[in-house]
Amino acid sequence: MNQVMANKKVIFLYVAPALLLVLVLVYIPIVLTGYYGLMKWDGIGEMEFIGLKNYKDLIQDHLFWDSVYHSFLLALFSALSLIGYLMISIILAGNIKGADLLRKIYLIPMLLASVVIAQLWMKIYHPSNGILNHILMKLGVVDPPSWLADPRFTLFAIIIPVIWQYAGFYILIYYAALKNIPEEIVEAAKIDGATPFQIATRIKLPLIKSVIIVTIVLAVVGSLKYFDLIYIMTGGGPNGASEVMASYMYNQAFKGFNFGYASAVGFFLLLICLVATYLIRKLAATGQDTPS
Amino acid sequence: MDTAKPVQTSHREKSLLQIKRLANPVAYGILYSFLIVVAAFQIYPIVWLFLFSLKNNQEIFNTSPFSLPTQPKWENYVKVWIEGNIGQYFFNSVLYTVSAVVLTVLLASMVTFAITRMRWKASQPVLGLFMIGLMIPVHSTLIPLFDTFTKTNLIDSPLSIILSYTAFNLPITIMILLGFYEALPREVEEAAVMDGATIHHIFFRLTLPMTSPVIATTAIINMIYNWNEFVFVNTFISSDTYKTLTVGIQNFIGQYTTDWGAIGATLMISILPILIAFFLLSNRIVEGITAGSVKG
Numbered sequence: 001m002n003q004v005m006a007n008k009k010v011i012f013l014y015v016a017p018a019l020l021l022v023l024v025l026v027y028i029p030i031v032l033t034g035y036y037g038l039m040k041w042d043g044i045g046e047m048e049f050i051g052l053k054n055y056k057d058l059i060q061d062h063l064f065w066d067s068v069y070h071s072f073l074l075a076l077f078s079a080l081s082l083i084g085y086l087m088i089s090i091i092l093a094g095n096i097k098g099a100d101l102l103r104k105i106y107l108i109p110m111l112l113a114s115v116v117i118a119q120l121w122m123k124i125y126h127p128s129n130g131i132l133n134h135i136l137m138k139l140g141v142v143d144p145p146s147w148l149a150d151p152r153f154t155l156f157a158i159i160i161p162v163i164w165q166y167a168g169f170y171i172l173i174y175y176a177a178l179k180n181i182p183e184e185i186v187e188a189a190k191i192d193g194a195t196p197f198q199i200a201t202r203i204k205l206p207l208i209k210s211v212i213i214v215t216i217v218l219a220v221v222g223s224l225k226y227f228d229l230i231y232i233m234t235g236g237g238p239n240g241a242s243e244v245m246a247s248y249m250y251n252q253a254f255k256g257f258n259f260g261y262a263s264a265v266g267f268f269l270l271l272i273c274l275v276a277t278y279l280i281r282k283l284a285a286t287g288q289d290t291p292s
Numbered sequence: 293m294d295t296a297k298p299v300q301t302s303h304r305e306k307s308l309l310q311i312k313r314l315a316n317p318v319a320y321g322i323l324y325s326f327l328i329v330v331a332a333f334q335i336y337p338i339v340w341l342f343l344f345s346l347k348n349n350q351e352i353f354n355t356s357p358f359s360l361p362t363q364p365k366w367e368n369y370v371k372v373w374i375e376g377n378i379g380q381y382f383f384n385s386v387l388y389t390v391s392a393v394v395l396t397v398l399l400a401s402m403v404t405f406a407i408t409r410m411r412w413k414a415s416q417p418v419l420g421l422f423m424i425g426l427m428i429p430v431h432s433t434l435i436p437l438f439d440t441f442t443k444t445n446l447i448d449s450p451l452s453i454i455l456s457y458t459a460f461n462l463p464i465t466i467m468i469l470l471g472f473y474e475a476l477p478r479e480v481e482e483a484a485v486m487d488g489a490t491i492h493h494i495f496f497r498l499t500l501p502m503t504s505p506v507i508a509t510t511a512i513i514n515m516i517y518n519w520n521e522f523v524f525v526n527t528f529i530s531s532d533t534y535k536t537l538t539v540g541i542q543n544f545i546g547q548y549t550t551d552w553g554a555i556g557a558t559l560m561i562s563i564l565p566i567l568i569a570f571f572l573l574s575n576r577i578v579e580g581i582t583a584g585s586v587k588g
Contacts, residue, residue, distance in 0.1 A: 021462065088326075102327055110581070
């Protein structure tokens with residue numbers, strides 16, 4: 001038994017292919033990204049070593065800091081939207097008729113490719129023929145804005161479809177977690193005279209705390225590295241008004257051919273994602289130590 | 293004095309009950325309409341997409357966006373199907389998705405088997421390496437991948453896409469499999485070892501069939517990610533013949549900036565397979581996404 005299950009050759013054969021793929025296509029590239037960040041490079045010609053210049057430039061690049069700010073704004077709104085999803089899930093999990101059908105309907109946008117979502121919402125936001133401005137004009141708004149072309153609204157106009165896309169996903173997770181709470185606990189609270197609101201906030205939420213933490217990490221890190229809708233709907237424009245870290249990196253590389261500088265941005269993005277994950281987990285862990 | 297108290301409470305309870313009876317249907321109604329409004333918000337944009345895919349520009353620009361098409365213009369669908377390469381994109385999407393899913397699930401199963409069933413010192417560090425992969429943003433790897441694929445002549449080839457999908461989905465797949473493998477009883481495998489079966493026989497003939505429910509779950513979650521993937525194809529593929537549905541329709545739509553009917557029809561064709569699959573497999577998909585909730 002022991003001999004069979006400790007056969008080194010077999011272990012190597014089973015682990016090596018996957019490990020090789022992940023090392024070559026994930027780990028070596030992130031090391032290379034940090035390294036390319038030390039180079040001046042147009043992506044085609046020779047690389048030229050320039051030390052920390054890209055990273056120093058990055059610190060003074062206000063366009064980059066704007067994109068960091070937009071990424072964090074997106075993360076903030078995604079995290080806040082979790083409160084809404086939690087409320088919906090608590091209602092749904094409270095023996096509502098048709099809950100199963102409703103949560104499946106909520107999920108449908110999540111199944112659509114970001115290209116489809118982007119194209120669809122560009123039509124919804126269309127200044128003269130989109131449904132949004134049509135409704136606004138019916139409501140008496142004389143000159144509704146062109147949402148994606150107006151720097152004041154662009155970022156928010158993109159946040160809405162992001163929320164639309166992921167709502168069903170988070171509701172699904174919360175719903176599953178809430179349904180996992182043993183009936184007896186809720187019944188006991190009811191007998192003790194707890195109101196539905198008390199049951200939700202004092203009993204259900206603390207019980208699914210670990211799931212909530214996972215979703216906060218997902219929402220924040222997912223937002224910090226967010227790219228698809230922004231790239232397709234505005235390309236980061238107008239004038240950088242919706243630029244985020246990932247789109248800034250992409251534009252620097254594949255539009256500006258500053259591959260060295262873009263690598264520095266990509267490396268920074270990696271660090272922010274790792275630090276954000278670490279901090280949220282750390283905060284959650286200290287929260288758990290204090291008795292509630 | 294002694295009897296007064298209970299009477300009072302029961303009075304209070306009665307009135308409380310009455311309030312509850314009145315309030316409950318109202319509260320229930322309000323909550324329910326709230327849920328319905330959310331459902332409408334989630335589904336109406338897609339209904340609207342279907343409506344304008346059946347209109348011509350005259351209708352779109354002159355009538356209310358909420359109106360039904362006077363006469364459904366199915367020719368929009370025929371037109372984009374003939375003019376575009378949608379069939380080819382569709383085939384590519386299926387090819388890449390299926391190849392990557394098979395490769396990912398097989399390799400991830402082998403790793404999970406080795407980690408949970410076999411004895412070796414480095415198993416935990418290796419598992420940790422896969423798990424940290426969950427947190428790495430794709431964009432931080434994009435330039436070196438682009439560079440490496442260019443140098444190895446893998447750029448603009450389906451292989452670069454299939455391998456990238458596999459590498460980036462292995463961590464989440466292993467993570468989902470791990471929970472299932474750990475809960476799976478080992479007696480059958482141990483008995484097989486006693487009977488002198490080889491490890492390959494145990495893995496392929498016993499373990500893989502026993503894990504088929506979780507294989508279905510991971511396959512679905514992988515399929516959704518791969519089918520909708522955009523950045524890799526947009527960056528690595530330049531030939532039209534190798535593009536997937538997502539990137540292909542994005543470029544194809546570009547030529548119809550003002551023809552809403554054509555754009556709508558293209559988008560509808562691309563989402564139809566997903567919607568049909570969802571109606572057939574919704575329970576499995578719900579399960580898959582819940583299990584895969586560790587990745588955004």
